[in-house]
Amino acid sequence: MSEESAPTPARAVPGEGIPDGRGRSGLDRVGRDLTGNPDVRILDVEVTSDGWHVLRRTTLEYRDRHGNWGRQTRETYDRGNGATILLYRTDTRTVLLTRQFRFPAYVNGHPDGVLIEAAAGLLDGDAPEDAIARETHEELGVAVRAPRYLFDLYMSPGSVTERVHFFAAEYAPEDETGAGGGVADEGEEIERVELGFDDAYAAIADGRIRDGKTVILLQWAALNLFGAAH
Structure with missing residues:
Protein backbone atom coordinates (compact mmCIF):
# COMPACT_ATOMS: atom_id res chain seq x y z
CA MET A 1 0.00 0.00 0.00
CA SER A 2 1.41 3.40 -0.94
CA GLU A 3 1.99 6.11 1.62
CA GLU A 4 -0.63 8.29 -0.09
CA SER A 5 -3.38 5.67 0.26
CA ALA A 6 -2.51 4.49 3.76
CA PRO A 7 -5.31 5.08 6.30
CA THR A 8 -4.83 7.65 8.99
CA PRO A 9 -3.70 5.83 12.16
CA ALA A 10 -6.18 5.89 15.04
CA ARG A 11 -5.31 8.48 17.69
CA ALA A 12 -5.55 7.63 21.36
CA VAL A 13 -8.20 10.31 21.82
CA PRO A 14 -11.53 9.71 23.62
CA GLY A 15 -14.18 9.29 20.95
CA GLU A 16 -11.62 8.47 18.26
CA GLY A 17 -9.27 5.53 18.82
CA ILE A 18 -10.49 4.84 22.36
CA PRO A 19 -14.01 5.07 23.85
CA ASP A 20 -15.17 8.37 25.28
CA GLY A 21 -17.19 8.83 28.48
CA ARG A 22 -20.29 7.38 26.77
CA GLY A 23 -18.44 4.41 25.27
CA ARG A 24 -18.32 5.85 21.76
CA SER A 25 -15.37 5.61 19.36
CA GLY A 26 -14.85 6.37 15.68
CA LEU A 27 -16.54 9.75 16.03
CA ASP A 28 -13.78 11.28 13.91
CA ARG A 29 -15.06 9.39 10.84
CA VAL A 30 -18.09 11.63 10.46
CA GLY A 31 -17.82 13.86 7.40
CA ARG A 32 -14.79 12.21 5.85
CA ASP A 33 -16.81 10.52 3.08
CA LEU A 34 -18.84 13.55 1.96
CA THR A 35 -18.89 13.92 -1.84
CA GLY A 36 -21.91 16.13 -2.53
CA ASN A 37 -19.93 19.34 -3.03
CA PRO A 38 -17.03 19.11 -5.51
CA ASP A 39 -15.63 22.37 -4.11
CA VAL A 40 -14.98 20.80 -0.69
CA ARG A 41 -12.28 18.27 0.24
CA ILE A 42 -12.19 16.95 3.81
CA LEU A 43 -8.61 16.55 5.03
CA ASP A 44 -8.94 15.68 8.72
CA VAL A 45 -11.50 15.40 11.52
CA GLU A 46 -10.61 15.62 15.22
CA VAL A 47 -12.80 15.09 18.26
CA THR A 48 -12.01 17.92 20.68
CA SER A 49 -14.28 17.24 23.67
CA ASP A 50 -15.32 14.27 25.76
CA GLY A 51 -18.82 15.45 26.68
CA TRP A 52 -22.44 14.42 26.26
CA HIS A 53 -22.49 15.72 22.69
CA VAL A 54 -19.66 15.87 20.16
CA LEU A 55 -17.42 18.81 19.32
CA ARG A 56 -15.29 18.27 16.21
CA ARG A 57 -12.57 20.27 14.47
CA THR A 58 -12.53 19.62 10.73
CA THR A 59 -9.75 20.71 8.38
CA LEU A 60 -10.89 21.07 4.79
CA GLU A 61 -10.00 22.60 1.48
CA TYR A 62 -12.56 24.86 -0.19
CA ARG A 63 -12.51 26.06 -3.80
CA ASP A 64 -13.79 29.63 -4.13
CA ARG A 65 -15.69 31.10 -7.07
CA HIS A 66 -12.41 32.05 -8.74
CA GLY A 67 -11.22 28.43 -8.72
CA ASN A 68 -8.65 28.88 -5.97
CA TRP A 69 -8.30 26.23 -3.28
CA GLY A 70 -7.76 27.38 0.30
CA ARG A 71 -7.44 25.52 3.58
CA GLN A 72 -9.99 26.17 6.35
CA THR A 73 -10.68 24.86 9.85
CA ARG A 74 -14.24 24.62 11.14
CA GLU A 75 -15.59 23.52 14.52
CA THR A 76 -18.97 21.81 14.63
CA TYR A 77 -21.12 20.94 17.63
CA ASP A 78 -23.13 17.76 17.04
CA ARG A 79 -26.00 17.29 19.48
CA GLY A 80 -28.18 15.26 17.12
CA ASN A 81 -31.33 16.40 15.35
Whole structure:
Protein backbone atom coordinates (compact mmCIF):
# COMPACT_ATOMS: atom_id res chain seq x y z
CA MET A 1 0.00 0.00 0.00
CA SER A 2 1.41 3.40 -0.94
CA GLU A 3 1.99 6.11 1.62
CA GLU A 4 -0.63 8.29 -0.09
CA SER A 5 -3.38 5.67 0.26
CA ALA A 6 -2.51 4.49 3.76
CA PRO A 7 -5.31 5.08 6.30
CA THR A 8 -4.83 7.65 8.99
CA PRO A 9 -3.70 5.83 12.16
CA ALA A 10 -6.18 5.89 15.04
CA ARG A 11 -5.31 8.48 17.69
CA ALA A 12 -5.55 7.63 21.36
CA VAL A 13 -8.20 10.31 21.82
CA PRO A 14 -11.53 9.71 23.62
CA GLY A 15 -14.18 9.29 20.95
CA GLU A 16 -11.62 8.47 18.26
CA GLY A 17 -9.27 5.53 18.82
CA ILE A 18 -10.49 4.84 22.36
CA PRO A 19 -14.01 5.07 23.85
CA ASP A 20 -15.17 8.37 25.28
CA GLY A 21 -17.19 8.83 28.48
CA ARG A 22 -20.29 7.38 26.77
CA GLY A 23 -18.44 4.41 25.27
CA ARG A 24 -18.32 5.85 21.76
CA SER A 25 -15.37 5.61 19.36
CA GLY A 26 -14.85 6.37 15.68
CA LEU A 27 -16.54 9.75 16.03
CA ASP A 28 -13.78 11.28 13.91
CA ARG A 29 -15.06 9.39 10.84
CA VAL A 30 -18.09 11.63 10.46
CA GLY A 31 -17.82 13.86 7.40
CA ARG A 32 -14.79 12.21 5.85
CA ASP A 33 -16.81 10.52 3.08
CA LEU A 34 -18.84 13.55 1.96
CA THR A 35 -18.89 13.92 -1.84
CA GLY A 36 -21.91 16.13 -2.53
CA ASN A 37 -19.93 19.34 -3.03
CA PRO A 38 -17.03 19.11 -5.51
CA ASP A 39 -15.63 22.37 -4.11
CA VAL A 40 -14.98 20.80 -0.69
CA ARG A 41 -12.28 18.27 0.24
CA ILE A 42 -12.19 16.95 3.81
CA LEU A 43 -8.61 16.55 5.03
CA ASP A 44 -8.94 15.68 8.72
CA VAL A 45 -11.50 15.40 11.52
CA GLU A 46 -10.61 15.62 15.22
CA VAL A 47 -12.80 15.09 18.26
CA THR A 48 -12.01 17.92 20.68
CA SER A 49 -14.28 17.24 23.67
CA ASP A 50 -15.32 14.27 25.76
CA GLY A 51 -18.82 15.45 26.68
CA TRP A 52 -22.44 14.42 26.26
CA HIS A 53 -22.49 15.72 22.69
CA VAL A 54 -19.66 15.87 20.16
CA LEU A 55 -17.42 18.81 19.32
CA ARG A 56 -15.29 18.27 16.21
CA ARG A 57 -12.57 20.27 14.47
CA THR A 58 -12.53 19.62 10.73
CA THR A 59 -9.75 20.71 8.38
CA LEU A 60 -10.89 21.07 4.79
CA GLU A 61 -10.00 22.60 1.48
CA TYR A 62 -12.56 24.86 -0.19
CA ARG A 63 -12.51 26.06 -3.80
CA ASP A 64 -13.79 29.63 -4.13
CA ARG A 65 -15.69 31.10 -7.07
CA HIS A 66 -12.41 32.05 -8.74
CA GLY A 67 -11.22 28.43 -8.72
CA ASN A 68 -8.65 28.88 -5.97
CA TRP A 69 -8.30 26.23 -3.28
CA GLY A 70 -7.76 27.38 0.30
CA ARG A 71 -7.44 25.52 3.58
CA GLN A 72 -9.99 26.17 6.35
CA THR A 73 -10.68 24.86 9.85
CA ARG A 74 -14.24 24.62 11.14
CA GLU A 75 -15.59 23.52 14.52
CA THR A 76 -18.97 21.81 14.63
CA TYR A 77 -21.12 20.94 17.63
CA ASP A 78 -23.13 17.76 17.04
CA ARG A 79 -26.00 17.29 19.48
CA GLY A 80 -28.18 15.26 17.12
CA ASN A 81 -31.33 16.40 15.35
CA GLY A 82 -34.54 17.48 17.04
CA ALA A 83 -38.24 18.13 16.65
CA THR A 84 -40.63 20.79 17.90
CA ILE A 85 -44.39 21.29 17.78
CA LEU A 86 -46.98 24.00 18.23
CA LEU A 87 -50.13 22.69 19.91
CA TYR A 88 -53.19 24.87 19.32
CA ARG A 89 -56.95 25.04 19.70
CA THR A 90 -58.96 26.85 17.09
CA ASP A 91 -62.15 26.92 19.20
CA THR A 92 -60.50 28.89 22.02
CA ARG A 93 -57.80 30.52 19.85
CA THR A 94 -55.07 29.37 22.23
CA VAL A 95 -51.64 27.72 22.05
CA LEU A 96 -50.03 25.37 24.55
CA LEU A 97 -46.38 26.10 25.35
CA THR A 98 -43.80 25.35 28.03
CA ARG A 99 -41.83 27.44 30.51
CA GLN A 100 -38.43 26.23 31.73
CA PHE A 101 -35.01 27.41 32.86
CA ARG A 102 -32.31 27.50 30.18
CA PHE A 103 -28.81 28.09 31.52
CA PRO A 104 -27.23 28.98 28.13
CA ALA A 105 -29.75 31.83 27.77
CA TYR A 106 -29.18 32.90 31.39
CA VAL A 107 -25.41 33.06 30.99
CA ASN A 108 -25.81 35.05 27.76
CA GLY A 109 -27.86 37.95 29.02
CA HIS A 110 -31.39 36.69 29.66
CA PRO A 111 -32.58 38.20 32.97
CA ASP A 112 -33.52 34.91 34.66
CA GLY A 113 -33.00 32.24 32.00
CA VAL A 114 -36.65 31.15 32.09
CA LEU A 115 -37.98 30.85 28.54
CA ILE A 116 -41.43 30.27 27.09
CA GLU A 117 -41.08 27.69 24.33
CA ALA A 118 -42.88 25.24 22.10
CA ALA A 119 -42.46 21.62 23.20
CA ALA A 120 -39.31 20.12 21.70
CA GLY A 121 -36.64 17.48 22.12
CA LEU A 122 -33.91 15.47 20.44
CA LEU A 123 -34.85 12.58 18.17
CA ASP A 124 -32.65 10.10 20.09
CA GLY A 125 -32.87 7.62 17.23
CA ASP A 126 -36.64 7.90 16.74
CA ALA A 127 -38.48 9.13 13.66
CA PRO A 128 -39.37 12.83 14.01
CA GLU A 129 -43.11 12.04 14.35
CA ASP A 130 -42.43 9.53 17.13
CA ALA A 131 -39.99 11.83 18.90
CA ILE A 132 -42.39 14.76 18.99
CA ALA A 133 -45.21 12.53 20.23
CA ARG A 134 -42.91 11.42 23.08
CA GLU A 135 -41.88 14.96 23.96
CA THR A 136 -45.46 16.25 23.85
CA HIS A 137 -46.52 13.55 26.29
CA GLU A 138 -43.55 14.12 28.61
CA GLU A 139 -43.54 17.92 28.62
CA LEU A 140 -47.22 18.82 28.20
CA GLY A 141 -49.15 15.69 29.16
CA VAL A 142 -50.93 15.60 25.80
CA ALA A 143 -51.34 12.72 23.36
CA VAL A 144 -50.73 14.45 20.06
CA ARG A 145 -53.12 13.57 17.25
CA ALA A 146 -51.84 13.47 13.66
CA PRO A 147 -48.99 15.99 13.91
CA ARG A 148 -48.72 18.04 10.74
CA TYR A 149 -45.20 18.24 9.35
CA LEU A 150 -44.31 21.80 8.37
CA PHE A 151 -40.60 21.98 7.45
CA ASP A 152 -37.14 21.33 8.86
CA LEU A 153 -34.54 24.02 9.48
CA TYR A 154 -30.89 24.36 10.46
CA MET A 155 -31.14 26.63 13.48
CA SER A 156 -27.50 27.71 13.87
CA PRO A 157 -25.66 26.50 10.75
CA GLY A 158 -22.47 28.42 11.45
CA SER A 159 -21.43 25.98 14.18
CA VAL A 160 -24.24 23.56 15.20
CA THR A 161 -25.15 20.62 12.97
CA GLU A 162 -28.66 20.18 14.41
CA ARG A 163 -31.62 20.08 12.03
CA VAL A 164 -35.00 20.68 13.70
CA HIS A 165 -38.22 19.19 12.33
CA PHE A 166 -41.23 21.48 12.84
CA PHE A 167 -44.77 20.24 13.45
CA ALA A 168 -48.16 21.64 14.42
CA ALA A 169 -51.21 19.86 15.78
CA GLU A 170 -54.62 20.74 17.14
CA TYR A 171 -55.51 19.30 20.53
CA ALA A 172 -58.60 18.99 22.70
CA PRO A 173 -59.17 18.46 26.44
CA GLU A 174 -59.74 14.75 25.88
CA ASP A 175 -56.19 14.47 24.53
CA GLU A 176 -54.67 15.31 27.92
CA THR A 177 -52.91 12.34 29.48
CA GLY A 178 -51.41 13.96 32.58
CA ALA A 179 -49.72 17.00 34.01
CA GLY A 180 -46.60 16.82 31.84
CA GLY A 181 -43.64 18.56 33.41
CA GLY A 182 -40.82 16.64 31.74
CA VAL A 183 -38.70 13.72 32.96
CA ALA A 184 -37.61 14.30 36.55
CA ASP A 185 -34.74 11.79 36.29
CA GLU A 186 -33.26 13.97 33.52
CA GLY A 187 -33.46 17.10 35.64
CA GLU A 188 -36.41 18.55 33.71
CA GLU A 189 -38.80 20.90 35.45
CA ILE A 190 -41.23 22.12 32.83
CA GLU A 191 -44.38 24.18 33.34
CA ARG A 192 -47.34 24.10 30.95
CA VAL A 193 -48.36 27.53 29.68
CA GLU A 194 -51.59 28.08 27.77
CA LEU A 195 -51.79 31.48 26.11
CA GLY A 196 -54.27 33.20 23.87
CA PHE A 197 -52.71 33.33 20.44
CA ASP A 198 -52.82 37.13 20.22
CA ASP A 199 -51.04 37.40 23.57
CA ALA A 200 -48.41 34.86 22.51
CA TYR A 201 -47.86 36.69 19.24
CA ALA A 202 -47.52 40.02 21.03
CA ALA A 203 -44.97 38.40 23.35
CA ILE A 204 -42.54 38.17 20.42
CA ALA A 205 -42.42 41.96 20.16
CA ASP A 206 -42.35 42.73 23.89
CA GLY A 207 -39.62 40.17 24.65
CA ARG A 208 -41.54 37.64 26.72
CA ILE A 209 -40.95 35.01 24.01
CA ARG A 210 -37.35 34.95 22.80
CA ASP A 211 -36.90 31.36 21.71
CA GLY A 212 -36.21 31.06 17.98
CA LYS A 213 -38.18 27.90 17.17
CA THR A 214 -41.21 29.24 19.04
CA VAL A 215 -41.14 32.54 17.17
CA ILE A 216 -41.02 30.64 13.88
CA LEU A 217 -44.01 28.48 14.85
CA LEU A 218 -46.06 31.47 16.02
CA GLN A 219 -45.28 33.29 12.78
CA TRP A 220 -46.43 30.21 10.88
CA ALA A 221 -49.65 30.15 12.90
CA ALA A 222 -50.26 33.83 12.21
CA LEU A 223 -49.99 33.17 8.49
CA ASN A 224 -51.84 29.87 8.34
CA LEU A 225 -54.19 29.52 11.30
CA PHE A 226 -55.20 32.60 13.23
CA GLY A 227 -53.92 35.76 11.67
CA ALA A 228 -52.29 38.30 13.98
CA ALA A 229 -54.10 40.98 15.93
CA HIS A 230 -53.36 44.53 14.82
